Amino acid sequence: MPLLLKPDSLYICPVCSEPLAAQPSGKNYSCPKLHSFDCAKEGYLNLLPVQFKHSKEPGDNKHMMIARRLFLEHGFYEPMAKALTMMIDAHHLQTEAMQLLDLGCGEGYYSRAIDIFSQHSELINLHGLDIAKYAIAAAAKKQNKAKYVVASSNRLPYKENYFDFIVRVFAPSDADELNRVLKNSGYLLTVTPGPRHLWQLKEYIYTEVKEHAAESLIPSGFKTLSTQRISYKITPDTEQRMSLLQMTPFAWQVNESAQQILSDAACLEIETDFIITLFVKSDI
Ligand SMILES: C[S@@+](CC[C@H](N)C(=O)[O-])C[C@H]1O[C@@H](n2cnc3c(N)ncnc32)[C@H](O)[C@@H]1O
Ligand SMILES: [Zn+2]
Structure with a gap:
């Protein structure tokens, strides 16, 4: 045919x-x-051929994805999601439709948040990409307005100069690929952990807690336009606190007894600390 x-x-x-x-x-x-x-029946497209998979289940596993959805749906990171959306709205020519990619989107919380909080959501064509199939299936099931694909950020399955905006929240990327798929003067918006992100949670895990760097790395081919630090305290209940642990890489480093101590803690106030950085694609 x-x-x-x-x-x-x-x-x-x-x-x-x-x-x-x-x-x-x-x-x-x-x-x-x-x-x-x-x-797939959920509406996503799997563009990760088996020869490019470095493991059977690349990316976050189903358990982490469920923990992330449970935690995020309680709105603990909503202030950051709103700030992120305001930055998008502020840099969007509001007379034209734009293409926005949520890179390493996980189960799609930020794509849904952008759609809800943006003043111009009808002009935003949402795309989400993640290497974890379970996460993309869950994202697609909950938001059929967005186009979701399973693929690697090292090999983006999009044509050149397609996107106006790429949003990357706690996820990896490849600078060459970002440059290739972004339009000239397109924007990259990243969220990375600030120095004290989840400090009190980490105190249960590490004997000595170290601060993250306050600035995120500038990908080559980009220049920084603005940086915003958002920090506030959250008090998740025991179940929410354990979900938070399970969705982070710390979960791998906690033995059962430390998990029990964390679970038994009566009330734990935890600092969040996010660095939101806006970059623009630039040859200079
Ligand atoms: C910390 S999670 C963040 C997910 C989402 N942005 C959020 O904040 O809810 C990192 C995500 O990056 C994905 N990931 C890891 N390596 C990747 C790669 N090479 N290509 C695309 N996604 C990847 C993981 O599967 C996971 O969903
Ligand atoms: Zn082909």
Whole structure:
């Protein structure tokens, strides 16, 4: 059957980098070289071929994804999500639709938050990408307005100069790929942990707690436009506190007895500390 390639196809084939187009059945995408990728029933597209997987379940596992959703849905990080959205709104030409990618989106909390809190959400075309299939399935199930894909941030399955904005919250990225898929003068908005992020939680885990660096690294090809530090205290209950632990990399470093002590703590006030940095793509 001849391929019906749309000239404006946003995806590229993760195997050969040729444009990918939706097939008339709507059930899969394929490239001119006939590499084919199925749309899952939840509505996402899996663009991570098995040869590019470095493990059976790359990225966050299902357990971490469920913990993250449980914790975030209680709104503990909502002030940061609102600040992030305000920055997007402030740098968006509000007469034109824009393409926004939530890179390393996990179960999609920030894509949903941007849609809810933006004053111009009708102009934002949301895209979410993560290497963890369970997370993307959960994200797609909850937000059919966004286009979700399973893929690696080291090999983005999008054509060049497609995005106006890339948002990256506590997730990895590759500077060359960011440069390739962002439009000239496109924006990159990152959220990284501030010096005292989750300090009291870390006191249960490490004998000596160290501060994070206060600045996030500037990816090559970008220049910093602004930095905002947001810190406030949260008091999650025991179940929420254990979800917070499970969604962080600290979970790997806590033995059972330390987990029990953390779980038994009567009331724990925990500092959050976020650095939100806005970069712009720049040749200089
Ligand atoms: C700390 S979580 C943050 C998730 C989400 N941004 C949030 O804050 O809720 C990091 C995410 O990066 C994803 N990730 C790790 N390596 C990746 C890669 N090479 N490409 C794409 N996503 C990756 C993980 O699966 C995980 O969902
Ligand atoms: Zn191909």
